[in-house]
Amino acid sequence: MESDTFERLEQPSDTAPVRLFFSINPPPDVIHHLSAIQTEVRKVLEMGFDPQRAVRWIRPTQFHLTILFLGNVPLSEIASLEMTANEVMTSFKELPILTLSGIGSFPAFHRPRVLWVGCRSHGLLQQLQSGFFAAFSKKIPLRENERSYPHMTIARFRHLPRRFAERMRILSEKDWFPECVWRVNSVSLMRSVPAPEGAEYTCLTNFSPEIRADGS
Secondary structure (H helix, E strand, O other): OEEOHHHHOOOOOOOOEEEEEEEEOOOHHHHHHHHHHHHHHHHHHOOOOOHHHHEEEOOHHHOOEEEEEEEEEEHHHHHHHHHHHHHHHOOOOOOOEEEEEEEEEEOOOOOOOEEEEEEEEOHHHHHHHHHHHHHHOOOOOOOHHHOOOOEEEEEEEOOOOOOHHHHHHHHHHOOOOOOOEEEOOOEEEEEEEOOOOOOEEEEEEEEOOOOOOOOO
């Protein structure tokens, strides 16, 4: 575990809440692919409307795949959360292999608020999410139905762009989506801070599987 928690957090007291979540943060080469996808989507969606009014595009440095959203947690509890995360990670010898896999939207395609790139994986990703949920639901009230399809958000809509469905069909018919597969190396504890142009995310701690001297 690598931690600089108390250097990064600037709160007036240990009881002040901070908004936290666990995520997988993509490496630079994957961020490059996600940025290329975002650029291609922008070219199509920004035809015929004011993009500054309709869409907030996520900055590449903020791309992430949420493993578990914790919500507001007192600063004094972060050390305990880090210990729990380390305990979860001891049950994993390796982390998932992920593949970027298409574009989707929440809550529905005909009335999107969030545009995302999907992340396909074998069962190890679900095991990782379930492990974190089981461990932290003993500490924090969490709802099982808050978990969603694995994805990385690339845009948030302020209002629906004109002819959105038609423009998304144009994207689906183009042979442009990059091949991108990578092995996840760590899970990060992230802090979310509200800002005028959308939340800012800061990494507090990284957690990796424990590798023993025999390599197992």
